[in-house]
Every structure is written in C-alpha cells, then in structure tokens.
Amino acid sequence: MKLHAGGIDLGKTVFHLVRLDSAGREVIRKKCSRKQLLACTANLEVELIGMKSCTGSHFLDRASREQGLEVRLMPAQ
Secondary structure (H helix, E strand, C coil), rough: EEEEEEECCCCCEEEEEEEEEECCCCEEEEEHHHHHHHHCCCCCCCCEEEEEHHHHHHHHHHHHHCCCCCCEEECCC
C-alpha cells in the first residue's frame, strides 16, 4: 500500500511512527525501539517523512535517505 506521508516522533528509547493517506487521515500508528526503527522504516512506501530536528534526527535523516526515503527535518518549536 502506497501511503502519502509519514512522521517519526523521536524519543530517547521509544519512537512512534505515523503514516497518513493522501487525505491526511492516520492509517497506521506504530511504536518501536531505537534498534527496531531502521528495520521498521526499511520497507516504508511513503512519499515523505517528517521529523523534528534535533541531534538524533540527523543520523536518522542520513540512514533514511540511504533507504531511498525523502526526509524533511522541521525545527522544534
């Protein structure tokens, strides 16, 4: 299933993945650990992933781009 967008809520040990369809409705919500995160994002078929910009997000940005995903970092406000 091709989804429109996704978001990752970054935490210290637990991350929340949210995927949205083209209408902006939440389709999938998943909680995973730091070790499981890259395995969870490996098979994502989304056009865009958004995440809050912080020190850990830059590593995840590079790793996600290597998996072929488009990532946008947003300033935490």
